[in-house]
Amino acid sequence: MIPFILILASSLFVKGIINKTRARLAGRTGYRFFQPLLTVGVLLGKGEVYSTSSTVLTRVAPAVYLATAFGAALLLPLGTFPAAVAFDGDFILFAYLLALGKLALVLTALESGSSFQGMGSAREVLFSMLVEPCFFLLVGTLAMVTGYGSFSAIFAEFDNMSVNWLMLSLILGYGFLNLALVENGRVPVDDTRTHLELTMVHEAMVLDLSGVDLAFVQVAGWLKLSVWGMLAVNALIPARMTGWLSVLWFLLAMAVYGAVVGLIESLMARNRMTRNATYLVTVSAIGLLGFAVAYVLMTSGL
Amino acid sequence: MSGIFPFLALSAILVFAGPGTRGKGIVAAVAIAFGAVIAAVAGVTAIVFPETSSGAQAWMPGLDALGGVFALAVAVAGVACSVYAVGYMPEHAKGKSAAQVGLHFAALVALFYSMLGVVCAADTYGFLFWWELMTLSSFVLVMFDAQRKEVLHAATGYLVLMHIGFFLLLGAFAVSSGQEGGSSFFSGSMTVGVFLLFLAGFGLKAGIFPLHMWLPVAHPAAPSHVSALMSGVMIKMGIYGIVRAALALTQEALFAMGLLVFVLGAVTAVFGIARAAVQTDLKRLLAYSSVENIGIICIGIGVGMLGRAMESDFIAYAGFGGALLHVLGHANYKTMLFLGAGSVVAAAHHRDMNRLGGLLRRMPMTGILFLAATCAICTVPGLIGFTSEFVLFDGLFGSITRGEIMAVAVAGIVALALVGGLTLMTFTKAYGITFLGNPRGCAARDAREVNAVMLVAQALPLAGIVTGPLLYPYLVLENADALFGARYYAQPVIGTMAAVELIMGGIVLLTGGLLYLKAWLNRRAGVAVRRRPTWGCAFTVPSARMQYTASSYNRELQTMLGERGAERQVRELAEEEIFPKGHAFSTEDRDSTAKAVTRWVSHRLRRWTARLALFQTGKTNHYVLHALLLLVLVLLLSLCGVL
Numbered sequence: 001m002i003p004f005i006l007i008l009a010s011s012l013f014v015k016g017i018i019n020k021t022r023a024r025l026a027g028r029t030g031y032r033f034f035q036p037l038l039t040v041g042v043l044l045g046k047g048e049v050y051s052t053s054s055t056v057l058t059r060v061a062p063a064v065y066l067a068t069a070f071g072a073a074l075l076l077p078l079g080t081f082p083a084a085v086a087f088d089g090d091f092i093l094f095a096y097l098l099a100l101g102k103l104a105l106v107l108t109a110l111e112s113g114s115s116f117q118g119m120g121s122a123r124e125v126l127f128s129m130l131v132e133p134c135f136f137l138l139v140g141t142l143a144m145v146t147g148y149g150s151f152s153a154i155f156a157e158f159d160n161m162s163v164n165w166l167m168l169s170l171i172l173g174y175g176f177l178n179l180a181l182v183e184n185g186r187v188p189v190d191d192t193r194t195h196l197e198l199t200m201v202h203e204a205m206v207l208d209l210s211g212v213d214l215a216f217v218q219v220a221g222w223l224k225l226s227v228w229g230m231l232a233v234n235a236l237i238p239a240r241m242t243g244w245l246s247v248l249w250f251l252l253a254m255a256v257y258g259a260v261v262g263l264i265e266s267l268m269a270r271n272r273m274t275r276n277a278t279y280l281v282t283v284s285a286i287g288l289l290g291f292a293v294a295y296v297l298m299t300s301g302l
Numbered sequence: 303m304s305g306i307f308p309f310l311a312l313s314a315i316l317v318f319a320g321p322g323t324r325g326k327g328i329v330a331a332v333a334i335a336f337g338a339v340i341a342a343v344a345g346v347t348a349i350v351f352p353e354t355s356s357g358a359q360a361w362m363p364g365l366d367a368l369g370g371v372f373a374l375a376v377a378v379a380g381v382a383c384s385v386y387a388v389g390y391m392p393e394h395a396k397g398k399s400a401a402q403v404g405l406h407f408a409a410l411v412a413l414f415y416s417m418l419g420v421v422c423a424a425d426t427y428g429f430l431f432w433w434e435l436m437t438l439s440s441f442v443l444v445m446f447d448a449q450r451k452e453v454l455h456a457a458t459g460y461l462v463l464m465h466i467g468f469f470l471l472l473g474a475f476a477v478s479s480g481q482e483g484g485s486s487f488f489s490g491s492m493t494v495g496v497f498l499l500f501l502a503g504f505g506l507k508a509g510i511f512p513l514h515m516w517l518p519v520a521h522p523a524a525p526s527h528v529s530a531l532m533s534g535v536m537i538k539m540g541i542y543g544i545v546r547a548a549l550a551l552t553q554e555a556l557f558a559m560g561l562l563v564f565v566l567g568a569v570t571a572v573f574g575i576a577r578a579a580v581q582t583d584l585k586r587l588l589a590y591s592s593v594e595n596i597g598i599i600c601i602g603i604g605v606g607m608l609g610r611a612m613e614s615d616f617i618a619y620a621g622f623g624g625a626l627l628h629v630l631g632h633a634n635y636k637t638m639l640f641l642g643a644g645s646v647v648a649a650a651h652h653r654d655m656n657r658l659g660g661l662l663r664r665m666p667m668t669g670i671l672f673l674a675a676t677c678a679i680c681t682v683p684g685l686i687g688f689t690s691e692f693v694l695f696d697g698l699f700g701s702i703t704r705g706e707i708m709a710v711a712v713a714g715i716v717a718l719a720l721v722g723g724l725t726l727m728t729f730t731k732a733y734g735i736t737f738l739g740n741p742r743g744c745a746a747r748d749a750r751e752v753n754a755v756m757l758v759a760q761a762l763p764l765a766g767i768v769t770g771p772l773l774y775p776y777l778v779l780e781n782a783d784a785l786f787g788a789r790y791y792a793q794p795v796i797g798t799m800a801a802v803e804l805i806m807g808g809i810v811l812l813t814g815g816l817l818y819l820k821a822w823l824n825r826r827a828g829v830a831v832r833r834r835p836t837w838g839c840a841f842t843v844p845s846a847r848m849q850y851t852a853s854s855y856n857r858e859l860q861t862m863l864g865e866r867g868a869e870r871q872v873r874e875l876a877e878e879e880i881f882p883k884g885h886a887f888s889t890e891d892r893d894s895t896a897k898a899v900t901r902w903v904s905h906r907l908r909r910w911t912a913r914l915a916l917f918q919t920g921k922t923n924h925y926v927l928h929a930l931l932l933l934v935l936v937l938l939l940s941l942c943g944v945l
Binding site: 211298 | 666680682683688696702715720722726727797798801810820823824834836839846848854858859861
């Protein structure tokens with residue numbers, strides 16, 4: 001249960017760190033650190049406005065989205081701390097739970113009958129399709145290196161404290177970081193701050209949600225940010241860190257993760273929409289590269 | 303199975319004698335339901351007790367464990383489709399004579415029993431007989447609306463292609479029986495050449511790339527319950543044949559052929575779903591999705607063959623197990639999807655998604671059932687679609703951790719992941735554009751819920767989708783030894799599936815809790831839930847025509863796929879028209895691969911026949927010369943003692 005609690009805890013502050021990093025680099029003070037929480041607090045007190053074209057699907061789907069994010073968080077370990085739920089092939093369930101959440105959100109978006117939502121969801125499914133191989137390749141690499149088939153066993157075993165494995169671990173970490181950027185709709189694939197509906201991806205999908213529904217989607221967004229961060233951190237911190245030391249490492253790494261995401265958002269421009277496909281295929285190619293590197297390392301017996 | 307003929311004849315007579323379309327339909331449904339119960343019971347018995355040949359299994363002599371899996375799939379889909387026909391046909395068959403309707407229902411019964419005959423057949427003759435009956439009866443079913451030109455075209459194309467496949471099979475059986483010196487039916491050691499013939503023949507039925515050209519044409523043309531039955535189970539008969547042939551293949555050839563089947567499967571799956579994602583015709587989309595699912599099944603078969611070649615029980619088990627699970631699962635949810643599409647067509651009278659929309663509010667039951675099938679095909683955990691993909695993924699990851707067939711496993715993982723992502727795209731489009739939003743045309747706006755019989759029929763496969771995750775692994779994996787001779791511990795998969803069911807139960811509970819929380823928060827804050835028009839970005843008069851359509855949804859994917867995969871726009875504009883008249887605008891979907899294959903073959907055929915035309919000069923004296931030469935040839939040959 002410890003990794004799950006850690007994900008919940010870190011989800012409360014990662015977004016704040018991203019915002020603060022961005023503001024500092026732009027020379028602003030930025031809004032309060034816990035402002036995202038306050039915003040959600042305000043949303044929780046509001047009522048929902050439903051579109052006249054919507055059905056009960058729109059009322060249920062945001063809850064499904066949040067529930068799947070919780071479910072995915074349950075499946076992740078931290079180093080030697082096992083996940084709350086672990087079995088052989090749990091990463092397949094992880095991927096498809098997140099896909100279920102996406103399905104729910106996309107259908108909600110299409111139900112509003114607005115072209116903005118349609119545009120956003122078309123882009124969202126296209127982009128997540130293009131990085132889907134990347135996730136499985138990265139996990140496949142880890143499975144090959146460790147010889148296990150579940151997140152908990154893999155990350156308890158994966159030790160990067162040698163030059164060769166450190167190299168692999170950096171590739172994996174980079175791959176997971178890119179997945180985190182894509183799956184959470186961050187720069188350079190998507191921009192959460194954009195004000196123009198035509199350039200939105202994820203934000204366009206939730207344009208018509210309000211009140212508690214919107215709060216659910218935002219909380220699910222924090223969770224997903226932490227979930228993907230957790231994967232990157234797991235690939236990077238050595239399994240030799242045991243006990244509470246790894247918890248400390250984790251919190252530190254999550255702070256760095258937030259800062260890195262903020263840094264990327266400040267220093268990079270968002271891709272042009274038509275260039276995103278190329279970018280995402282490159283991300284999948286990184287997964288393949290990681291696999292090739294691991295294969296060479298394994299067979300050469302270094 | 304020969305005892306079945308009097309029954310078939312009797313049911314055909316009863317179907318023709320039945321009062322009215324509904325009466326004929328009920329007779330056909332009863333005849334099919336009777337067979338389905340027997341097939342399901344005998345199938346399950348054959349899987350669970352493969353050794354015994356008494357009791358329920360004696361109801362269908364010749365049925366073995368592998369046939370049992372397919373018999374079970376046929377039974378479920380058959381009942382759903384025949385019940386659906388009872389509700390669907392009275393409206394659809396208006397203006398048709400009683401004989402036409404009778405022929406349709408008789409062919410439906412014949413198709414159902416011929417599929418059971420195929421899986422029961424234990425000799426070459428019986429197999430080919432039922433195979434041909436299956437082709438002919440499905441041909442009759444497809445061309446029910448033959449007054450429409452495209453239906454006639456699709457049906458004749460289907461008939462021609464299936465007979466090319468039939469002759470390939472005939473050749474394969476002839477060669478294999480000649481080699482063995484006796485009539486061996488899928489037994490002993492099959493050579494590469496024979497296997498390739500079988501692969502081509504069965505591949506034509508199953509729709510393996512590049513032999514898939516009949517599927518996207520025939521499925522939209524046929525009435526929906528027919529396309530459901532054909533897509534749900536009939537194309538699986540090709541898979542049945544391929545599995546049989548794969549199990550009979552010699553050990554030396556297994557590796558190369560396994561690789562071939564795997565590569566074909568991967569290409570078929572990615573190609574099929576990429577084509578499905580850019581379709582705007584609902585039934586054509588489903589047809590291409592069937593091509594994709596055949597590809598996934600072939601990936602499994604290929605992996606299984608590689609596992610057998612390397613004598614790795616785990617890989618063989620995961621490959622064949624995943625493939626057979628996918629056969630069962632796909633038979634359930636694809637039947638449901640096609641029946642749902644049939645209801646959409648019945649209510650809105652067309653299949654073009656660009657003119658549909660908002661059907662969930664007009665047809666809530668159909669909408670919910672279609673959503674359930676959509677979830678299953680999008681591999682939502684806890685439903686049957688997830689189970690088969692899980693077993694396949696697990697097998698591929700397992701072979702990576704074991705350090706075997708690495709390259710194949712990685713290729714398979716990439717293909718399955720891409721297919722998973724594209725499936726999500728395809729079916730969010732199929733569901734979202736058709737059922738959600740606002741109606742894009744008058745027909746969709748005036749759509750009404752279909753009748754109760756059709757709804758019940760659509761709901762029938764739901765039983766398999768929901769119970770499948772635990773039931774099907776038990777049937778297929780627990781009895782893997784009898785099915786395809788690979789022994790492995792089945793417990794992990796069933797245990798995992800039980801765990802997944804529990805987790806999904808938890809997710810459902812959590813969702814319920816969150817909804818309760820929302821209601822509680824709303825009540826505490828004292829705010830009312832309001833309904834307002836969708837926010838239109840300050841544009842005050844948005845119309846339903848401005849919604850995202852099926853074409854716009856896949857616009858970016860089409861650009862990525864390039865011209866080849868794109869939907870071409872056909873615009874007829876005269877160049878220098880002084881007084882322009884009305885212009886027609888239509889879009890047309892072109893499958894350039896299928897077209898290229900067809901054209902290449904027909905081009906070759908024409909060139910060869912052109913050479914033969916050398917003899918056809920049209921002059922009588924030449925023909926007399928031909929006859930004389932033949933006589934001389936016969937004389938010479940008999941003198942040499944050849945004849």
